[in-house]
Amino acid sequence: IVALRYTSRINGLTHLNITKLDVLDTQAEIKIGVAYKTKDGKILKAFPSNLEVLEDVEIVYETMPGWKQDISKVREWNDLPQAARDYCQRLEDLVGVPVKWIGVGPGRDAIVIKPAKSS
Numbered sequence: 001i002v003a004l005r006y007t008s009r010i011n012g013l014t015h016l017n018i019t020k021l022d023v024l025d026t027q028a029e030i031k032i033g034v035a036y037k038t039k040d041g042k043i044l045k046a047f048p049s050n051l052e053v054l055e056d057v058e059i060v061y062e063t064m065p066g067w068k069q070d071i072s073k074v075r076e077w078n079d080l081p082q083a084a085r086d087y088c089q090r091l092e093d094l095v096g097v098p099v100k101w102i103g104v105g106p107g108r109d110a111i112v113i114k115p116a117k118s119s
Contacts, residue, residue: 001034001094006047008097015100018088022104027066030087034094035060064090072105077114080104088114 007013024030036044036057048054067081074080080088080102092099102112 001032001091002036002045002047005095008095013097016092016095016097017101017103018091018099019103021084021088021102022070022072022110024066024084024087025070025072026068028068030064030066031061032064032090032094033059034062062090072110074104074112075109077112080112 008016034045036048036054037060038044038053039056043060044053044057048057064087065083067083069081071080071084077085088099088102098116099114100116102114104110104112
């Protein structure tokens with residue numbers, strides 16, 4: 001997430017496309033790397049500018065529940081398991097960029113479009 005947040009800032013991303021969400025179908029839980037921890041215990045939520053610091057960091061994970069079901073036939077946001085929707089929403093919240101497209105299978109039609117949040 002730290003690297004994705006950095007990348008989205010420097011490239012001006014307006015939306016995220018999550019690909020291969022279906023490969024997580026069998027996972028009981030899913031870990032998201034949300035920060036870096038330095039050797040001295042400092043938590044970095046931003047990408048470090050010093051590569052020597054980056055070489056020695058430990059990734060800090062947040063764990064979310066998996067959904068343990070096949071989503072490859074899903075084409076509507078509301079038909080995704082709640083845990084899958086929560087995962088996509090958490091990525092959006094952590095990066096600060098809306099998720100719009102979610103790949104749920106190998107075919108070109110295997111896509112879910114996430115509705116925009118209401119203001």
